[in-house]
Amino acid sequence: MAQMPVRPTEPVPPPPAATRRGGRGRRRREDVAGYVFLSPWLLGLMGITAIPMVLSLYLSFTDYSPLIDVGEAEWIGLDNYREMFTADPSYWHAVRVTVTFALVAVPLKLAAALGVALLLNRAFKGIAFFRGMFYLPSLLGGSVAVAIVWRSMFNREGAVNSFLGFFGIEGAPWVNDPQWALETLMLLAIWQFGAPMVIFLAGLKQVPAELYEAAAVDGAGAWRQFTHITLPMLSPVIFFNLVLETIHGFQGFTSAFVLSGGTGGPVDSTLMYTLHLYNKGFVELNMGYASAMAWVFLLVVGLITVVLFNTGKFWVHYSDNEER
Amino acid sequence: MSSTVLPAPGKTTTAKAARRGSGQAVRITALVLILAVVLYPLVWMVGTSFKSPEEIVNNIGLIPREFTPSNFSEGWNKFDVAFGRFFVNSAMVAVLTVLGNTLSCLLAAYAFGRLRFRLRGVWFAIMIGTLLLPGHVLIIPQYILFRTLGWVGGDWPYLPLLVPHFLATEAFFVFLMVQFMRGIPRELDEAAVIDGASAYSIFRHVILPLSRPALVTTAIFSFIWTWNDFFRQLVYLSELKDYTAPVALTLFIDSTSESSVGPMFAMSLLSLVPVFLFFVAFQRLLVEGINTSGLKG
Numbered sequence: 001m002a003q004m005p006v007r008p009t010e011p012v013p014p015p016p017a018a019t020r021r022g023g024r025g026r027r028r029r030e031d032v033a034g035y036v037f038l039s040p041w042l043l044g045l046m047g048i049t050a051i052p053m054v055l056s057l058y059l060s061f062t063d064y065s066p067l068i069d070v071g072e073a074e075w076i077g078l079d080n081y082r083e084m085f086t087a088d089p090s091y092w093h094a095v096r097v098t099v100t101f102a103l104v105a106v107p108l109k110l111a112a113a114l115g116v117a118l119l120l121n122r123a124f125k126g127i128a129f130f131r132g133m134f135y136l137p138s139l140l141g142g143s144v145a146v147a148i149v150w151r152s153m154f155n156r157e158g159a160v161n162s163f164l165g166f167f168g169i170e171g172a173p174w175v176n177d178p179q180w181a182l183e184t185l186m187l188l189a190i191w192q193f194g195a196p197m198v199i200f201l202a203g204l205k206q207v208p209a210e211l212y213e214a215a216a217v218d219g220a221g222a223w224r225q226f227t228h229i230t231l232p233m234l235s236p237v238i239f240f241n242l243v244l245e246t247i248h249g250f251q252g253f254t255s256a257f258v259l260s261g262g263t264g265g266p267v268d269s270t271l272m273y274t275l276h277l278y279n280k281g282f283v284e285l286n287m288g289y290a291s292a293m294a295w296v297f298l299l300v301v302g303l304i305t306v307v308l309f310n311t312g313k314f315w316v317h318y319s320d321n322e323e324r
Numbered sequence: 325m326s327s328t329v330l331p332a333p334g335k336t337t338t339a340k341a342a343r344r345g346s347g348q349a350v351r352i353t354a355l356v357l358i359l360a361v362v363l364y365p366l367v368w369m370v371g372t373s374f375k376s377p378e379e380i381v382n383n384i385g386l387i388p389r390e391f392t393p394s395n396f397s398e399g400w401n402k403f404d405v406a407f408g409r410f411f412v413n414s415a416m417v418a419v420l421t422v423l424g425n426t427l428s429c430l431l432a433a434y435a436f437g438r439l440r441f442r443l444r445g446v447w448f449a450i451m452i453g454t455l456l457l458p459g460h461v462l463i464i465p466q467y468i469l470f471r472t473l474g475w476v477g478g479d480w481p482y483l484p485l486l487v488p489h490f491l492a493t494e495a496f497f498v499f500l501m502v503q504f505m506r507g508i509p510r511e512l513d514e515a516a517v518i519d520g521a522s523a524y525s526i527f528r529h530v531i532l533p534l535s536r537p538a539l540v541t542t543a544i545f546s547f548i549w550t551w552n553d554f555f556r557q558l559v560y561l562s563e564l565k566d567y568t569a570p571v572a573l574t575l576f577i578d579s580t581s582e583s584s585v586g587p588m589f590a591m592s593l594l595s596l597v598p599v600f601l602f603f604v605a606f607q608r609l610l611v612e613g614i615n616t617s618g619l620k621g
Contacts (some may be wrong), residue, residue, distance in 0.1 A: 030523060031442055033522070034440070034442075040492050041432035043491050045454070047469075048466065048491055048493045049454060052466050056461070066471065131611060132607045135607075140366070140552075143551075143552040143599070144570040144573045144574060145592035145593070148576065149365055150365065157381060191365070250458065254555065257554070258574065281463070302456075
């Protein structure tokens with residue numbers, strides 16, 4: 001079976017212009033043109049990304065409220081970091097909530113996505129309909145509107161409890177119950193499994209059918225085929241989804257804000273890291289502290305990404321690198 | 325190459341065919357059940373939007389016994405500013421963001437994807453790095469920067485929401501377009517170069533027209549993400565008249581009275597309509613957009 005057709009443009013041929021007369025001029029012109037086209041991006045990189053990053057590093061060592069000029073921010077060394085790690089119990093709460101969210105919601109979301117993708121991965125009429133409908137929550141789910149619906153559904157008098165009441169089960173007050181609020185939030189994230197599902201479906205289409213045929217001839221059952229063919233062949237896609245959803249999961253803000261009315265409550269049970277950061281910076285106007293939080297967040301997310309990529313070496317299987 | 329995953333039918337015995345048929349039935353039943361659970365919240369939302377306050381408490385069914393469209397007019401006029409204004413603000417921010425993203429990301433992608441210039445590799449690596457940069461990390465210094473520039477508050481507080489998009493800061497779209505442009509045959513450029521075309525006219529006459537699919541994908545995703553965006557709009561919009569729809573919706577959360585649930589649902593439902601229409605119109609493109617951006621490269 002033919003592999004993906006190699007694009008005719010690669011490998012890149014040596015630039016023909018360089019050997020020709022006037023080649024130097026052309027290179028110069030392409031240098032200039034390159035930077036002309038790149039200039040908006042470069043400006044954005046400097047102004048919107050790089051300078052603010054440096055500024056926030058500086059601010060993290062200061063006591064700064066937006067009511068004064070940046071120049072007047074008082075240098076307090078590592079005090080913000082010290083407070084964060086030792087004197088702000090809500091901070092550790094936020095860390096715990098965020099890590100729990102990522103560790104529980106992300107794997108469950110990916111499992112749901114893979115499960116439904118496997119069910120869908122057969123040619124039948126109406127596949128496009130199902131695929132589209134499962135994908136819909138991913139488009140709508142990040143909105144305030146859906147979070148509002150979720151909040152009402154999981155109220156004490158909400159639809160979920162009425163439904164449970166049918167079976168004589170007395171439900172919890174969910175969003176108002178510190179025991180269940182985070183679970184409710186996670187459920188909203190898992191509900192949006194459509195986006196990774198679509199990516200899984202595309203990945204499943206790439207698994208050569210001969211592998212399954214050969215395995216079936218050798219007498220491998222459905223489960224063995226799944227663990228020995230589907231999972232390894234799909235591992236690059238699983239890895240991609242895992243990285244994407246983990247980074248995404250760490251940044252959940254909207255749903256936590258709406259479900260808790262902006263407080264991260266009850267009793268900090270839905271205090272996602274970004275929500276705590278927002279409240280510190282824009283409600284308490286303690287922007288030095290919030291900047292310190294942002295930097296720790298950046299370092300931790302960066303570290304997790306690096307760790308994911310490194311562990312990926314052990315279980316991600318890239319068939320392209322193999323001799324066939 | 326369209327290969328289905330189904331093994332070729334070949335000489336199947338009737339027993340086998342029957343088993344496959346029942347397998348298919350089980351599969352479809354499972355899918356229908358899962359879909360019912362997944363779609364339930366959305367359908368419930370539509371139903372509740374048309375329920376009277378008493379029914380919202382008493383009737384847990386999906387369909388209202390008594391059709392109450394007044395929720396919509398009530399929600400629309402709930403605040404000192406009509407809800408229509410919030411939709412107009414949202415639409416304006418979304419449309420301008422679409423414009424900024426498509427334009428600026430296209431320029432950057434052309435440079436990265438098609439031109440050879442000094443330090444290209446370094447800049448490209450940095451661009452990929454910003455792909456993974458969590459946006460929330462920069463919100464505070466950006467806020468301070470924009471405030472120093474006098475863009476926060478004032479008569480038209482949307483500059484902080486829009487300007488970054490005109491500077492190609494959404495690396496995801498730059499990456500998507502670079503990937504797309506790499507698929508455009510280079511012979512086209514080379515032929516144009518022989519004809520004496522400059523990088524600018526190649527961009528104008530070769531790349532721009534051929535990049536339409538990537539531009540459309542970028543435009544659709546930009547619109548939907550901006551329409552749903554909340555964090556930035558919450559930070560930068562402080563006057564009621566400037567609110568976008570998501571920010572205005574949070575006002576309902578604060579009022580906890582029973583009678584405001586219907587109007588809250590009605591306005592929430594309305595706010596989802598544009599995204600839903602995009603979904604209906606561009607379903608294929610959206611699903612494929614995820615695939616091309618997600619898997620290649």
